[in-house]
Amino acid sequence: MEAKETLKAHIGKFVSLTDEQFDYFFSHFKPLSFKKGQAIIVEGDTVDCEYFVISGCLKSFFINDDLKMFILQFAMPTWWASDYNALYNQTKATINVDCITDADVLALTSSDREKLCNELHTVEHFFRWRTNRGYVAAQKRLLSFMNNNVKYRYEELLKLYPELYNMVPKNLIAAYLGVSRETLSRL
Template sequence: MKDLLRAHFEKIITLTDSEFEYISSHFTHKKLIKHQFLIQEGETVKNEFFVLKGCLKSYMIDSDNKMHVLQFALPDWWISDYHALYKQVPSSLYIDPVESAEVLVISLEDKEKLCNELHKVEHFFRKKTNLGYVGLQQRVLGLINTDARDRYEQLIKQYPALFQMVPKQLIASYLGVTRETLSRLYKNPK
């Protein structure tokens, strides 16, 4: 399983075996069953999670008890409540698996330690943060500038595996549409 982590790092940086062993020693492995929370609203967040297997969702529940999915995380992706993690405020999100999943867990403290000790690790996380920010910006712009059909077709094109793993109700929530609207889009592609 740590082969996936090494391959992930080595998309951006080159590591020796001893460097990777040192880095990987700061991660712990965790198996999750469907709906087992990694993070719940109101909790203190101390960790970031690298997905090895399965699919996780990050979401909030509004005052009308409606779920709003912010992110899905597939293998080779990172997930956490970053606002709570970096600002050390209570979490406003829930994170749990859509299906059984496995993650590698690193604490913020260990991540900062690795970044201080190894410049290339700091470089890696800076690049990942920048790419995550770009992705978030594109998602927000897509919600503002595109209609439901375009958002749906973009999601299918970008992440076809998601439609095999994730119930349509969650995809509808992610796209900001009702389940009925998603069904119409699904039945009547362009």
């Protein structure tokens, strides 16, 4: 499925746009391709885009002063990724986004997103719904960290996203769960 159809199917699950409205919406996206390991956002960058994943897998992560990696998000096809704090608050990036695999994405600038939201109520509704859904997912993940042991969190992750098991190296799954690779191996 090509990029346009993937985005159309994705947005069509939540809002209805005429073909003309969708073509206008799609015209604001820029297709980009990245190689495995390639950085999309690096800490300290100015961030002006969010990325809709067409194929491949991205990771959003932070590396602390002790050089320990913490993964905030994996982004698989039809998921969105960016440093949203930097994007919305026009600050420098505090997280990194790079490619776990080769990836094709559609980039949407913040100014184009705002323009589309002002011009098309259904697009504004879609982005509000998506933001709310992301907030709920982040809250659930935080609560799981506070209330569940690593084994439960690992099983929950694989139950919700079984495709991650084959797409993402185990050391990255361990970083997402906040444990060492050795601890994950014992599970």
